[in-house]
Amino acid sequence: MDAGSGNMSFRKSVLSVVRDIPHGGTMSYGEVARRAGFPRAARAVGSLMRKNFDSMVPCHRVIRSDGRLGEYNRGGEDVKRKLLEKEGVLFDDRGRVCTA
């Protein structure tokens, strides 16, 4: 897998993982980092997403580990939530992604 991060740079590996998140699915920054081969780089993943403006990368599907959405450089949490709802992602009463 290209996400094996063996020789893959952090950036490429992470983008690849995020790009592979299925429609209607979500993944926490930590999960993305782990899957990319950098289990402790959740924070760096966020920094990378912040700089990434590639529409091929569904960064709106990357959320916080506690179920909150986190930020979004294309309109903030509101837009982010809207996009996810549109993709069929379920939310609980507190506006967090339903993980159950």
Add this chain to the structure above:
DNA sequence: AACGTGACTTACG
């Protein structure tokens, strides 16, 4: 090469 920064995470009170 050192420092500051930030779309994070976990632990503690």
Add this chain to the structure above:
DNA sequence: GCGTAAGCCACGT
């Protein structure tokens, strides 16, 4: 459940 603190990491200066 919430606020604060500390840990962790890659990146631009």
